[in-house]
Amino acid sequence: MTTTRTALVTGGSRGIGAAISQALTAAGYKVAATYAGNDEKANAFKTETGIPVFKWDVSSYEACKDGIARVEAEIGPIDVLVNNAGITRDAMFHRMTPDMWNEVIDTNLTGLFNMTHPIWSGMRERKFGRVINISSINGQKGQMGQANYSAAKAGDIGFTKALAQEGAKAGITVNAICPGYIGTDMVMAVPEKVREGIIAQIPVGRLGEPEEIARCVVFLASDDASFITGSTISANGGQFVA
Structure with a gap:
């Protein structure tokens, strides 16, 4: 990475999102993390890591x-977008x-449109972008009691495959x-x-570790992954092999 790039991680102050925010920071990115509601934990994360946090609801396009x-x-202009925010x-x-x-569809699926759409034109103009969508094993195999969540996460994969084809010639991987x-x-x-x-x-x-995700x-955000787009990485310890 020859110049410092900016990464935005939704749901980036807790759990997997927090690990992503910290790993991107360690890799040299300027990182911003969004959160939806827990001010106390978000501010504690900001204090601990120095990563700025921004509060909004990804289910609202205007927000x-x-x-x-x-x-x-x-x-700065967003070069890397990690769509991680999700609810159950x-x-x-x-x-x-x-x-x-x-509620689940609006956050976990429509949230990807709401976040990616305002950023997309800038990525196209700059001829560079990385969009990384955090789906789920349950979007691949389904899960009892999660018809809403599984549907949304499966939709995330379809969104990824379609958008990758549109972004490829503009230097954007999805x-x-x-x-x-x-x-x-x-x-x-x-x-x-x-x-x-x-x-x-x-x-x-064993369970996976947030740092492994x-x-x-x-x-995927790096220049080394520039030939990888439209792909789904299954990080599940072999629990489901697609």
Whole structure:
């Protein structure tokens, strides 16, 4: 990387997103992290890492457009976009409400459009860009109780494949990463017996680490990955082989 590039990571102050933000910073990028609601944890992350944080809801196009403009004014044009923000509203389908469906689709799928669209023209003009979408193993194989989440994450993969074809001639690559079960605070908070049951389904015999997903992002963002676009990286310890 001959010049310092700017990276924007949605949901970038906690869990996998925090690891991505820190790994990109360590690799020499200027990084901005977005968050949706937890001011206390976001500010603690900023204090600990020095990475600036910006608050907005990725399910709102106008909020994304305004937030991106703030980031670019303060830090610089965005060269690397990591669409990591996501939520769950789990329920068996017969108990799933329209709100539970819409909230997940709006954040986890429409959020990719809302974030990528305002940045796309600038990437095209500069003839360089990296869009990295964090999907999920459950977008590949489906998951009981997650019809909304699985649908959104599968949609992320389709979005990736289509947009990659549009960006290729403009020097923009678009790729997806599908993490399996990662040892985030959320996963570690589940009862130990449940966690053991999850690990029993993973051939490598352990949960993934957030830093392992972050290293995939750093590679895809780099010049070394310029011939890789429209791809899906499965980082799941062999739990699902697509």
